[in-house]
Amino acid sequence: MRIAFSAVKNIVRGGGIEKYTSELGSRLVQRGHEVTVYATRHYGDVPDRYLGMRIVAVPSFARPCMEKLSCSAAAAVASSWKKKYDIVHFHSFAPGAFAWLPRLRGCKCVLQLHSLEWQRSRWGTAGSCIVRILEKLALAQSHAYTAVSQTQCAFYRMHRGIEMEYIPTAAEVKPAPEARRIYELGLEPGRYVLFAARLVPEKGAHYLVSAFRRLTTDMKLVIAGDIQGADDYKRKLRELAQGDTRILFPGFVEGPLLDELFSHCYLYVHPSEVEGLSLSILEAMSYGRCCLVSDIPENIEAVADTGFTFGNKNVDDLEDRLSWLLGRPETVAAVGPGAKERVRQHFCWESITDHIEQLYHRLLDR
Numbered sequence: 001m002r003i004a005f006s007a008v009k010n011i012v013r014g015g016g017i018e019k020y021t022s023e024l025g026s027r028l029v030q031r032g033h034e035v036t037v038y039a040t041r042h043y044g045d046v047p048d049r050y051l052g053m054r055i056v057a058v059p060s061f062a063r064p065c066m067e068k069l070s071c072s073a074a075a076a077v078a079s080s081w082k083k084k085y086d087i088v089h090f091h092s093f094a095p096g097a098f099a100w101l102p103r104l105r106g107c108k109c110v111l112q113l114h115s116l117e118w119q120r121s122r123w124g125t126a127g128s129c130i131v132r133i134l135e136k137l138a139l140a141q142s143h144a145y146t147a148v149s150q151t152q153c154a155f156y157r158m159h160r161g162i163e164m165e166y167i168p169t170a171a172e173v174k175p176a177p178e179a180r181r182i183y184e185l186g187l188e189p190g191r192y193v194l195f196a197a198r199l200v201p202e203k204g205a206h207y208l209v210s211a212f213r214r215l216t217t218d219m220k221l222v223i224a225g226d227i228q229g230a231d232d233y234k235r236k237l238r239e240l241a242q243g244d245t246r247i248l249f250p251g252f253v254e255g256p257l258l259d260e261l262f263s264h265c266y267l268y269v270h271p272s273e274v275e276g277l278s279l280s281i282l283e284a285m286s287y288g289r290c291c292l293v294s295d296i297p298e299n300i301e302a303v304a305d306t307g308f309t310f311g312n313k314n315v316d317d318l319e320d321r322l323s324w325l326l327g328r329p330e331t332v333a334a335v336g337p338g339a340k341e342r343v344r345q346h347f348c349w350e351s352i353t354d355h356i357e358q359l360y361h362r363l364l365d366r
Contacts, residue, residue, distance in 0.1 A: 001360055003028060004036045004085045004102075006095040007058070007068075007075040010043035011050055013254060015198050015227075016279045017091045017114055020148075020169055026051035027353040036085070038075035040067065043228065062229075068094040069134075076101040087360050093117055093131060096138030103141065108363040111142035113152055113164070114276035115298075143363055146356075148277040151297040167355050170347040171282035173340060176263035177256060185222070185250055187264075192220040193322070194265035194289075196258065197272070197280050198227045199234050204271030204294060204313070206233075209240045209247060211319040217326055219246070224261060226252035263287045267325055267332060273313060275299055281307075286343045288336035292321055306339040 005025060008018045025035045029052035039046055041057040048055055058078055060071035076098030079088055089110045090096040099109040117131050139145070139162060147153050147164040156162045179189045193212065197203040205223055212221045223237065241247040253261060262268070268284035268291045275298040282302060284291050291307035293299035300309060308325065311317040325332055 001028075001086045001364070002034045002036075002084070003087045003089060003360070004038065004079045004083075004107075005089050005091065006038045006079060007071045008037060008039045008091065010046055011037055011039050011053075011055055012046055013252065014043070016169070016276070019279050020114075021091070022051060022053075023170070023172075023349050024353055024356060025053045027349060028357065029053055031353070031357065033357075036079075036083070038071075038079060040071045067229075068092075071095075072098055080105050080107070086364060090138065090142065093134040093138045096142055097134045099138065099141035108144075108360075109142045110144045110146065110359065110363070111138050112167070113145070113147040113156075115274055116152060116155060144359060146359070149275075149298045149301055151301060152276070165359060167352055167359070168347055169277045169279050169282060170349040170352050171279065171286035171343050172349060173286045173344050176287055177259050179260055179264050181257045182260050182264060185248060187220060187222065187248075187261075189264035190266050191218075192222050192265055193267045193269055193326075194222050194224065194261055194284070195269050195271075196222075196224040196253065196261065196283075197270065197278075198230075199223075199225045199237065200227055200230055201233055202272060202274045204273055205237055206240060207271045207294075207313065207315050207318055208269050209237060210315045211322055212247065213241070213244055214319050215323055215326070217246075219266060219326060221247045222261060222265070223247065223249050224251075224253045224258070259287075262289060265289055266329075267292060267322075269318075269322070270294065270299060271310075271312075271318060272296065272299065277302055282343055282347050285339035286347075288340040290325070290332040290335045291339065292318075292325060303339070304342060306335050306342050308335075 005021050008021050011018050029035050035053045037053050038056050038058055040060045042062050046055050058074035060067050072095035080101040084105050085107050088102040088107045096111040145164045146167045148169050153164040153166050156164045262284050268289045270281050270293045291303050294312040295309040296312050310321040
């Protein structure tokens with residue numbers, strides 16, 4: 001099959017959608033399919049080929065309010081102009097709103113949802129209305145619909161009358177690397193709490209920083225992540241942490257250092273307000289780490305009974321749960337094996353690739 005993914009930021013250094021595309025696309029290549037990924041140009045240089053996938057950079061406006069929409073439009077034109085694909089796989093509403101272009105060429109279109117996008121606080125009232133319009137356009141034009149969480153599937157069944165096919169995100173269960181690079185950050189195994197995600201308000205790092213500052217502990221807190229265009233929020237986080245030398249901001253982390261951070265943290269905390277199915281949570285679980293997450297349905301769906309929750313946006317409750325877990329190392333250690341096994345059984349990349357591949361074949365056989 002000839003498959004196109006639309007659209008991502010930087011496939012090498014992006015966030016959840018980029019990671020999902022990288023893991024899925026590379027496995028489809030290994031199975032003999034031809035995969036093209038459309039990506040924005042202004043998120044740094046990307047190679048023409050990556051893990052066997054062809055990468056096509058398209059122009060877009062750099063302003064956050066126009067970036068996704070303009071990139072999606074450019075990717076739709078590019079994917080329908082020069083090359084005919086069997087499948088065009090759209091990540092989210094903005095690219096899906098332009099599905100009519102590849103459909104004119106006879107392509108089958110798959111819309112995959114990674115969250116209820118209009119819930120994101122960054123959009124504001126006007127932005128949320130635009131996202132809802134894009135949602136209607138995308139839902140009207142695709143041949144198949146998938147979502148990464150059961151929560152989203154249930155929402156669209158109940159409120160839109162659309163059956164979404166549940167295909168979650170995943171993580172690879174692999175041996176924990178030896179602690180080496182974390183020492184350069186002044187960290188020791190089992191002596192720090194980790195947060196690793198995009199630094200945007202909806203991921204809730206500000207709740208974690210505020211709660212951690214209240215604690216009397218010699219543990220450290222690592223806020224790992226970055227994002228282009230969120231300077232005000234990143235400045236706010238550093239102001240919240242000002243004067244507390246226990247709180248570290250290593251910036252964007254990837255590769256072996258990120259693996260070490262996940263592998264050797266005492267506790268992983270994910271205080272997101274809105275989520276799809278967090279890759280960061282699954283990564284931490286895959287290394288047998290205990291997770292403390294906000295009690296939104298998508299996070300509960302990820303950890304089930306192998307982790308702990310606190311009230312969403314509730315700093316007091318987060319502080320209490322952190323204090324309780326920091327004082328109970330036996331409890332924290334006991335949930336790790338169950339978390340790893342949950343990932344192995346329910347969130348495996350090979351199984352998800354099987355599911356996606358079967359979906360594509362069903363569409364083409366109709």
